[in-house]
Amino acid sequence: MNSTVASEYSSEVHSTPIEHRFNPYSDNGGTVLGIAGEDFAVLAGDTRQVVGYSINSRYEPKIFNVGDDIVMTANGFAADGAALIDKFKNQLKWYKFDHNGKKLSIKSAARYIQHLLYGKRFFPYYVSTLIAGLDEEGKGAVYSYDPVGSYEKEQCRAGGAAASLIMPFLDNQVNFKNQYVPGTDGKEKRPLRYLSLDEVLQLVKDAFSSATERHIQVGDGLEIFIVTKEGVRVEYYPLKRD
């Protein structure tokens, strides 16, 4: 072990050094939410960006129309979110160059994003990713991811800071969890049905105004992207700024 002097160094007891090093991540707050309907899908998010207790900006968009009627968001560490979306947009551009302008299905987009995320499995993008659009049958589709690329197609999903506040509300109001047909003594579940766009938008607004009340990192503004067969449209509603 030692090349110059014989010593008992190898048997010396070391104290573990304290490691103090650069942390490449931060938490920029914010929350996002996607819901799929029968012939539409929405992807909504607040527009506040924070770090610690400071509000960086009251309007910093984090949902993007990435093309081919797919909307995408990556909430959590803002720099990783922006990088991931940039990378996907870029790859979509090249896909179109290479395949004569072919439209990318949301199913393929979803699988590709898994590879983008898993490609950085050992230095992950610290984000919860959601995409929304219409599937091959024209039905609404929402895909959600964990930071390393596990993904699933779902009816609805909340992500980000207030996900734990919004998700149970969505379970109850979109998938009718714990709802039973009146008079059946809790034996017959309320049957599932598709919600209309108006019902969904009302749910989204309620979810975000409630999250704003209870979560300090949520507020300022609500931006909703709506995908239908006519294309993508955006709506904005103010939220409380306190």
Add this chain to the structure above:
Amino acid sequence: MNHDPFKWGRPNDATYGAYNHHIAQATPYAYEEQHASSTSTTTSSFPKMNTQNPIITGTSVISLKFKDGVILAADNLGSYGSLARFTNIERLIRVGKETIVGISGDISDLQQIERILEELETTQEVYDNFDGGDDLKAPHVHEYLSRVMYNRRSNMNPLWNAIVVGGFDKDGKTPFLKYVDLLGVTYGSSTIATGFGAHLAVPLLRQLIPEDKDYVNITEEQARECILNAMTVLFYRDARSLDKFSLVTVKNDGEFKFEKELRCEGQRWKFAKDIRGYGSAQQ
């Protein structure tokens, strides 16, 4: 006594443990980097080191949009920990015709960014003059810097700065103000301040511009007064600040005003004489 010549003059091993010879044989990492091939057998395997903390630092940059431009201000102090080491550091950098970049954080990294921006400017000039490209505008500078910053953080070798880029959008009229830091985090707002200013100055600036879009009602005079007041307040309470600063005003009529060696005016220290240890009198 231990008669082994190797042990002469050494504290008793039974009490203190054997001497760690690696201490004497350790090399500075810079030396090792240069002689990586020849010394690999004799030196400790100390890893390559990247910036883990800033050394000489500059404090806040504060900035505002107003109806026909942007204002940025930053003081001239370079601190070495709590020592006010350099008092003539310029932290506002002009890029191209109408873009201003304000940098806080590590000063050596600031100088590196200065060189990077100079290179960007010269290469971009070639495209602009011969290929009829876009002029180098604030959004381009910001996008470029954000890529540099994110790339460096992803290599775990960050440039230890928070940067504000001010200027105009690609239309040349709409004021542009955006931020990027050592993590590559970016955002835009009508009021931006870095470091201590994010806590102390932003509330003052947002008092003038409560909603982002309201900057269109603010005149240059209002914006300037607000910035000057914020610089004074920062000098009162930020122990790493100086009352000497630079201020840049960029307007969409082509005016680019770079004021240097400004002082925090209207400081009120009357209260100090009654507080022990605050004024000049030592009681």
